[in-house]
Each structure stands twice: as C-alpha cells, then as structure tokens.
Amino acid sequence: MPAQTAQSKAAGSGRGAASGVRVLFGLIGAPLAWIIQICASEALAAQVCYPADHPLSAPLLSSLQTWIGAVSVVCIAVAIGGVTTAWRSWTALWNVSATNKFVDHSTKRPARFLALVGVIASSIFLAGSLLTAVAALIVSPCRPW
Numbered sequence: 001m002p003a004q005t006a007q008s009k010a011a012g013s014g015r016g017a018a019s020g021v022r023v024l025f026g027l028i029g030a031p032l033a034w035i036i037q038i039c040a041s042e043a044l045a046a047q048v049c050y051p052a053d054h055p056l057s058a059p060l061l062s063s064l065q066t067w068i069g070a071v072s073v074v075c076i077a078v079a080i081g082g083v084t085t086a087w088r089s090w091t092a093l094w095n096v097s098a099t100n101k102f103v104d105h106s107t108k109r110p111a112r113f114l115a116l117v118g119v120i121a122s123s124i125f126l127a128g129s130l131l132t133a134v135a136a137l138i139v140s141p142c143r144p145w
Contacts, residue, residue: 020111022085022088022089023086023089023111023114023115023118024114025081025082025085026082026083026085026086026087026088026089026090026115026118026119026122027086027114027115027117027118027121027122028082028118029078029079029081029082029085029086029122030078030079030082030083030121030122030123030125030126030129031082031121031122031125032078033075033076033078033079033082033125033129034075034079034125034128034129034132036071036075037071037072037075037076037129037132037133038132040071040075041068041071041072041132041136041141044061044064044067044068044071044141045064045068045141045142048060048061048064048141048142049064049141049142064141065136065137065141068136068137068141069133069136069137072129072132072133072136073133075129076126076129076130076133079122079125079126079129080126082118082122082125082126083119083122083123083126085118086115086118086119086122087119089111089115089118090112090115090116090118090119093108093111093112093115094112
C-alpha cells in the first residue's frame, strides 16, 4: 500500500482545511472586521473631534489619522485572512467531492455552500474595508460632511 501524504489524507477524510470553524471564520471574519473598523474609527473620531455638543475644528489627538490607519490595517489583515480561509475551505470541500466519486457527498453540500458564500461575502467586505480605509485617509474626521 503506497504511503499517503497528509494532504491526501485530509482531502480523503473531508476534514483538514475545511473544518466547521474555518468555514465559519471564512464566512464571518471579513464582515466582522469591517464592522469593527467602522465602529472603532467612528468612536475614535467622535471622542476626539466632538467631545461636547459642538464640533472642534481640529482633533484633540494629533495622531488620530495614525490610530484610524492602524485600526484599518488590522481589520484589513483580518479580512484578508477571512477571504483566504473561505477560499481554502471551498477548494478543499470541492476537491473532496471530486476525488471520491462513489461516495455520497450530500452531507458536504451545506458546508460547500457556506464556504462559497464566505468567498463571495468576504471578498465584498474586504473591498469595503479597503474603501473605508481610503475614505478615512482622504476625509478629515473632524470636518463636517
């Protein structure tokens, strides 16, 4: 019997790169990162630019753009991780069904669907995170819209 590699064992068992936790992270990682990016950036800007009832012309914290940029970089990294995880989960689940043609894969269909939704949604939310970061760097947080 030829020796199997770890990758072929993982593909044959349906586990490995397509575990439920990885599919879940691929599905919700990027959307949660975008929500955290929006909320943290807005909270920082609100506390620094609008400490009372009237807005300030300049932020109280001189490094506000740096803090917003750091939050954006971390959230974009998490979103990239979500897209990558979703893609790997989807391809691993697809490869399992392609290699085992004589096995009933009806139990893998929901996981494959969720992994595909994760690929699509995470890609969209990654683009949203990138556009939010660009907007935060272009528009001053203390300037009224």
